Amino acid sequence: MSPYGTAGGGRSSNYEYVIARVRSRRASLFDTDDYRKLVRMGTSEIARFMEETEYETEMNALGARYSGSDLIEYALNRNLAKHFDDLLRWAEGALYSYIARYLRKFDAWNSKTVIRGIYSGAESSEIEDDLIRAGEFGEKRIDTLVTAGSIEEVVESLDDTIFGESLAEAYEVYEAEEVLVPLENAIDRAFYETLLDGLPSNPERDSPTGLYVQFLQAEVDFRNLRNALRLARSGAETDPTEYYIRGGKLFDEQSLGQLTANFDGLVAAVRDSRYGDDLDAALSALEDAQNLVEFERALDTALLEYADKLSTRYPLSVCPVLSFVLAKEQEVDNIRAIARGREAGLGPDEIEQELVIL
Amino acid sequence: MIETIAPVVNAALQNVAPAIPPSAAAALAVGLAALGSGYAERGIGAAAVGAVAEDDSMFGRGLILTVLPETLVILALVVVFVV
Numbered sequence: 001m002s003p004y005g006t007a008g009g010g011r012s013s014n015y016e017y018v019i020a021r022v023r024s025r026r027a028s029l030f031d032t033d034d035y036r037k038l039v040r041m042g043t044s045e046i047a048r049f050m051e052e053t054e055y056e057t058e059m060n061a062l063g064a065r066y067s068g069s070d071l072i073e074y075a076l077n078r079n080l081a082k083h084f085d086d087l088l089r090w091a092e093g094a095l096y097s098y099i100a101r102y103l104r105k106f107d108a109w110n111s112k113t114v115i116r117g118i119y120s121g122a123e124s125s126e127i128e129d130d131l132i133r134a135g136e137f138g139e140k141r142i143d144t145l146v147t148a149g150s151i152e153e154v155v156e157s158l159d160d161t162i163f164g165e166s167l168a169e170a171y172e173v174y175e176a177e178e179v180l181v182p183l184e185n186a187i188d189r190a191f192y193e194t195l196l197d198g199l200p201s202n203p204e205r206d207s208p209t210g211l212y213v214q215f216l217q218a219e220v221d222f223r224n225l226r227n228a229l230r231l232a233r234s235g236a237e238t239d240p241t242e243y244y245i246r247g248g249k250l251f252d253e254q255s256l257g258q259l260t261a262n263f264d265g266l267v268a269a270v271r272d273s274r275y276g277d278d279l280d281a282a283l284s285a286l287e288d289a290q291n292l293v294e295f296e297r298a299l300d301t302a303l304l305e306y307a308d309k310l311s312t313r314y315p316l317s318v319c320p321v322l323s324f325v326l327a328k329e330q331e332v333d334n335i336r337a338i339a340r341g342r343e344a345g346l347g348p349d350e351i352e353q354e355l356v357i358l
Numbered sequence: 359m360i361e362t363i364a365p366v367v368n369a370a371l372q373n374v375a376p377a378i379p380p381s382a383a384a385a386l387a388v389g390l391a392a393l394g395s396g397y398a399e400r401g402i403g404a405a406a407v408g409a410v411a412e413d414d415s416m417f418g419r420g421l422i423l424t425v426l427p428e429t430l431v432i433l434a435l436v437v438v439f440v441v
Binding site: 014016017018019020021024025 | 401402404405406407408409411412413
């Protein structure tokens with residue numbers, strides 16, 4: 001039997017090939033020096049800087065149609081989609097399904113964008129520009145989505161995807177109340193719950209699958225934590241269990257409900273959990289300053305560091321790919337933040353506060 | 359029963375040539391070593407092609423790393439001269 005495990009059409013995974021390419025691309029992402037230069041540039045300078053890097057093709061393709069921070073944003077999205085499509089193109093067997101499972105995030109994003117676009121009456125070409133074609137949806141499905149005339153059509157065309165069932169339920173609520181929240185929640189929930197579906201819940205801790213499952217659990221935990229903190233801080237009357245995502249290790253449905261009512265208790269619970277060490281500094285900052293933005297940034301950094309740690313601990317597994325995916329997403333977020341921040345006239349120091357840099 | 363087998367086995371061991379003669383065993387050793395290095399090169403080759411696809415300047419290094427397990431076969435070849 002092959003040590004790499006087989007799945008997905010019986011082909012074995014080609015970890016060596018994918019990881020060699022991914023590591024090379026991970027290394028060519030922007031580093032701290034590049035960011036330091038970028039935060040001091042104006043939007044057009046950032047655009048020119050990007051033309052000389054990785055993003056050359058996208059900048060040239062879109063340069064005629066857009067300008068300023070829109071150009072940067074669309075180029076970033078396109079480049080992200082290109083990289084993640086490449087990952088799916090290269091990967092075979094079990095590795096493919098591991099990657100696709102995570103990249104469905106973009107299917108969720110695209111579905112939400114289309115629904116929001118139709119709700120707000122945007123042109124289909126505008127919606128199309130905002131899509132990130134990185135997920136599992138093919139060209140054909142995206143085309144049907146974009147040309148759909150009503151939200152009902154969108155829900156119907158997503159019928160055979162992972163979002164189908166929960167969307168259909170949420171659509172009834174939407175029809176009654178005319179707000180988008182139930183639809184968006186349904187999509188997010190479907191994504192996070194299929195994330196851990198079908199994976200062993202307690203695999204060997206040090207096997208690649210074990211690490212992958214741990215990583216996804218961390219992602220779900222952090223998402224729950226973020227929701228809980230936001231609810232606790234805003235003091236909204238919403239029932240926190242309504243937004244609870246199953247699959248994490250940090251909370252169960254009941255403890256989340258109790259802790260959200262009590263902010264200090266929530267922080268203490270996180271400090272005692274298995275993420276306590278990684279988040280220690282951030283938690284102290286949170287207690288002192290009561291600053292959620294800072295803490296969410298610390299969560300992002302912690303997740304990124306965790307993924308990097310996993311990728312060196314188990315080089316021939318899905319972990320390096322995940323670490324690349326996270327780092328790339330973060331780079332895109334950072335550059336977007338810089339471009340938008342400069343456009344809004346923020347100073348370099350203020351923008352640097354917002355960036356997540358390892 | 360066992361007492362009757364023992365002398366027969368003894369006689370057989372003394373008279374018959376080994377099942378695998380020395381030169382055949384040496385050939386087998388080389389063959390198995392080649393199989394092993396082939397398997398090792400599979401992974402390295404895949405990674406090397408990946409690296410070259412990202413960066414052309416990795417070609418030389420990739421080539422060297424890919425054929426590195428070939429030393430196994432060369433070492434196994436020594437067995438042929440020893441026998």
